Amino acid sequence: MKIVAVLGSPRLNGNSATLARKFLDAARALGAEAEEHVLNRLAYDGCQGCGVCKTKQDRCAVEDGLTPIYDAIRAADILLLASPVYFADISGQLKCFFDRTYAYLNPNFTSRLPAGKKSVFVLTQGNADPETFKDIHPRYEQWLKLYGFERNYLLRAVGVSQEGEVNNQPLVMQQAEELARKLVF
Numbered sequence: 159m160k161i162v163a164v165l166g167s168p169r170l171n172g173n174s175a176t177l178a179r180k181f182l183d184a185a186r187a188l189g190a191e192a193e194e195h196v197l198n199r200l201a202y203d204g205c206q207g208c209g210v211c212k213t214k215q216d217r218c219a220v221e222d223g224l225t226p227i228y229d230a231i232r233a234a235d236i237l238l239l240a241s242p243v244y245f246a247d248i249s250g251q252l253k254c255f256f257d258r259t260y261a262y263l264n265p266n267f268t269s270r271l272p273a274g275k276k277s278v279f280v281l282t283q284g285n286a287d288p289e290t291f292k293d294i295h296p297r298y299e300q301w302l303k304l305y306g307f308e309r310n311y312l313l314r315a316v317g318v319s320q321e322g323e324v325n326n327q328p329l330v331m332q333q334a335e336e337l338a339r340k341l342v343f
Contacts, residue, residue, distance in 0.1 A: 166252025184338035211261035284319030
């Protein structure tokens, strides 16, 4: 079982990264191979709208820090995406990454990825109301399903704004471990 984690927080040890690593640690303990990519440490550009991925090749034409991640996702069983909620959406770092996944689609919007993949989306937010920003995951899940991710899971912590506060939410940390046990076999 191979997991690729894409961490979209500008904080290396922010709440979304901490929750994601709880899942990854539990998965590794069960024998999964997991690699972690911190977007804020990479040099990369947004989608250039060039259309090369639809007309001349089956991958993004931009060669930069994201290139090895896209290849790793093709080979992975599980994709973990993690982000704090900023301005009612995922972080700019993760949004830029996500825009570049457009190359995973053929011109007719069928997926170029192997079938059977799963995703875990980790979201953390300072707002303590679980009704606030609950629309984020469904929007991105639509794309994940289009890419062929058959099962998609959400790990979400609310009311965590200071670095490390998610550690004070034992229920969500336990959910991360339980989800790893469910997905890693």
